Amino acid sequence: MNSEAILELEGKRYSLPTVVGTENEKAVVISSLRDQTGYITLDDGYANTGSCQSRITFIDGEKGILRYRGIPIEELAEKSTFIETAYLLIYGELPTHAQLRRFSDLLTENQHLHEDMKHHFEGFPATAHPMAILSAMINASSCFYPGLMGRANKERFEVHAARLISQVRTIAAFSYRKSRGLPIIYPKPGYKYTANFLHMMFSEPYQDYELKPEVVKALDLIFLLHADHEQNCSTATVRMVASSQANLFACAAAGVCALWGPLHGGANQAVIEMLQDIHESGDDGSRFIAAAKDKNSGHRLMGFGHRVYKNYDPRARIIKAACDRLLNTLHINDPLLDIAKKLEETALQDEYFISRKLYPNVDFYSGIIMRALNIPVEMFTVIFAIGRMPGWIANFKEILDDPKSRIYRPRQIYQGPTLRHYVPIDQRG
Numbered sequence: 001m002n003s004e005a006i007l008e009l010e011g012k013r014y015s016l017p018t019v020v021g022t023e024n025e026k027a028v029v030i031s032s033l034r035d036q037t038g039y040i041t042l043d044d045g046y047a048n049t050g051s052c053q054s055r056i057t058f059i060d061g062e063k064g065i066l067r068y069r070g071i072p073i074e075e076l077a078e079k080s081t082f083i084e085t086a087y088l089l090i091y092g093e094l095p096t097h098a099q100l101r102r103f104s105d106l107l108t109e110n111q112h113l114h115e116d117m118k119h120h121f122e123g124f125p126a127t128a129h130p131m132a133i134l135s136a137m138i139n140a141s142s143c144f145y146p147g148l149m150g151r152a153n154k155e156r157f158e159v160h161a162a163r164l165i166s167q168v169r170t171i172a173a174f175s176y177r178k179s180r181g182l183p184i185i186y187p188k189p190g191y192k193y194t195a196n197f198l199h200m201m202f203s204e205p206y207q208d209y210e211l212k213p214e215v216v217k218a219l220d221l222i223f224l225l226h227a228d229h230e231q232n233c234s235t236a237t238v239r240m241v242a243s244s245q246a247n248l249f250a251c252a253a254a255g256v257c258a259l260w261g262p263l264h265g266g267a268n269q270a271v272i273e274m275l276q277d278i279h280e281s282g283d284d285g286s287r288f289i290a291a292a293k294d295k296n297s298g299h300r301l302m303g304f305g306h307r308v309y310k311n312y313d314p315r316a317r318i319i320k321a322a323c324d325r326l327l328n329t330l331h332i333n334d335p336l337l338d339i340a341k342k343l344e345e346t347a348l349q350d351e352y353f354i355s356r357k358l359y360p361n362v363d364f365y366s367g368i369i370m371r372a373l374n375i376p377v378e379m380f381t382v383i384f385a386i387g388r389m390p391g392w393i394a395n396f397k398e399i400l401d402d403p404k405s406r407i408y409r410p411r412q413i414y415q416g417p418t419l420r421h422y423v424p425i426d427q428r429g
Contacts, residue, residue, distance in 0.1 A: 003018050004016060004018060005017075007033075009037050009039060012037075014033075014037055016028050019053070023060070027050045034411070040413070042413055046236075047307075051239070051408070052239065052398070054230075054231070054395070055069070055398070056069065056089060056228060056230075056391070056398070057069075057228045057229065057230045057391070059229070059230050061306070061308040061309045061310050061311065062310050062311060063311060064309060064311035064312050064313065064314050066314045068089055068227065068228060069088050069092055071088070071094075072314075073225065073315060073318070074314065074318065076224060077221060077225065080094075080224065081220060081224070082193060082220045082221075082223040082387070083100070083103065083104060083107070085390070086103075086165060086227060086390035087099065087103050089227055089228050089391055089393075090161060090390055090393050090394045104192075106158070106163075106166075107165060107193060109162075110162050110163040111166040111170055111196070113141060113167060113170055113171065113174070117137065117141065117144070118184070120136075120137060120140050121133070121175070121184075124136075124178060126178075126179060128178075129260075129378060130176060130179060130378055130381075130382045131256060131257075131385070133171070133175040133179075134168070134171055134175055134382055134385060135253045135254075135256040135257050135260070136253075138164070138167075138171065138249050138253040139249060139253045141167055141171070141249060142247060142249035142250065145160075145163070147160075154401075157248070157397065160248050160249075161248065161393045161397075164248060164249060164389060165393070166193075168252075168385065168386050168389050169196070169197040170187055170200065172197070172379070172382045172383075172385070172386055173185070173200035173201045174200070175382070176201055176376075176379055177201075179378070183205055185199065185200045185203045185204075186200070187199070187200055192216075193220075194219050194220040194223065197219070197386070198211060198215065198373075199211065201375075202374070212330075214325070214330070215326070218325075218326045218369050218373065219369075219370075219383075221318070221319070221322050222319070222366055222370070222383060222387060223383075223386060223387035224387070225318060225319060225366075225387070226362070226383075226384055226387030226388050227387055227388065227390045227391050228391025228394065228395075229388075229391065230308070233258050233259075233263075234255040234256075234264060234265070235255070235392060235395050236258075237254050237257075237258040238251045238252065238254060238395055239395050239396070239398075239399055239408070240254075240408045241254045242395070242396045242399040243399055243405060243406065243407045244407050248393065248396055251392070251396050252389065252392055252396075255385075255388070255392045256385050259381060259384060259385055259388065260381060265381040266381050267302065267303065267361075267363040268362075268363040268366045268367035268370070268380050268384070269367065269377050269380045269381065270303075270363075271302045271340075271363050271368075272336070272367040272368075272371060272377055272380075273302075274288075274301075274303075275336040275340060276336065279336060279339060283339075284339060285342035285346065286342070286346070288301075288343070289343060289346050289347065289350070293352045301343065301347065301353075301358065302363075302364075303360060303361060303365075303367075304347060304353065304359065304360055304364065305357070305358040305359070306359075306361045309359070309361065310357045311359065312359040312360070313360065313362055315361070316359070316360045316361050316362050319365045319369065320344075320360070320365050322365075322369065323365045323369050323372075326369060330372060334368065334371070336371065340364065340365070344360050344364070366380075367380060370383060
């Protein structure tokens with residue numbers, strides 16, 4: 001049963017309602033605080049601010065729990081696929097055979113880009129970052145569907161969602177081919193989602209890429225583990241843009257831009273770069289660990305710790321096991337993996353890292369897997385964006401379906417100059 005919070009300000013008492021989530025998360029509702037008191041709350045970075053009530057993803061960072069629509073990530077990683085999980089996130093329940101078949105058929109029907117979009121790809125320089133191309137081309141793609149250009153459309157949501165999930169991998173693969181000066185490879189209707197992406201990335205005009213099941217499964221798992229993660233920077237961006245009633249593709253393009261930042265989607269790239277630096281220095285990780293504990297050394301242990309998790313990231317446990325299986329199956333001896341294992345083993349036994357709850361996160365091993373799959377470093381964040389698309393779409397849908405939804409508009413505390421007046425330029429010192 002919900003209770004009330006009592007706030008005392010300037011000698012007056014105010015009663016504020018509270019809300020309790022289904023997992024016993026508690027919040028004080030401050031929607032009327034400014035009207036009642038003249039005050040707002042100040043919370044830099046929104047670390048203690050709930051921006052919405054959502055039914056999609058639950059995280060308990062203290063216990064290392066992640067669930068999509070109530071289902072533990074461990075069960076989905078073992079038993080599900082990325083596309084089935086995408087359906088779960090977007091529509092709230094695991095699909096029946098018929099629902100999954102229809103969803104898969106919609107993905108296949110919408111996987112091709114409008115042929116005129118090839119001209120847009122040609123306009124980018126060879127040095128263009130794939131994330132820049134991805135965000136621009138998602139927006140450009142929407143221009144070829146008149147029904148998308150108005151305000152958010154409930155009636156066509158199913159088709160628009162399938163089109164976005166399907167086309168994002170086509171755009172990503174085309175972006176990679178463009179950056180390497182390679183001819184475009186079109187999707188094959190007989191291939192499933194992740195296999196088709198690998199085909200478009202690595203096939204040659206007269207020689208299809210060999211689709212090894214263990215490779216397809218490893219990449220599908222990366223997509224699944226990244227499919228949603230509550231109100232992170234990019235998801236919050238998508239909801240912010242969606243609140244203005246912008247169309248789905250515009251919201252997703254905004255999410256891509258937020259994800260591009262090195263503090264968000266670029267973390268797995270930073271892990272690989274760290275491991276490469278350690279390897280090139282002739283270190284097995286021991287010297288780096290010692291330096292990372294010295295705050296004046298300038299060395300930071302990438303891939304450890306998380307803004308939310310204060311325990312072992314559950315995705316990291318899953319992906320570490322997948323990483324070991326993949327490299328053993330492919331008979332890959334990667335010195336970077338040896339260094340990664342050394343860093344993990346040392347950090348998990350070192351009081352410095354234990355006391356600070358710096359456990360490996362999902363980025364620590366996802367980069368190793370993508371490296372093993374020959375996915376170049378500049379494409380790592382693009383892979384993250386493909387995986388996160390269902391979560392963005394699910395959050396967009398919550399905004400779309402909420403009849404009480406209104407445009408997001410955070411407040412601020414102004415700290416600039418007080419009233420002053422314009423001075424003509426010839427009188428300025």
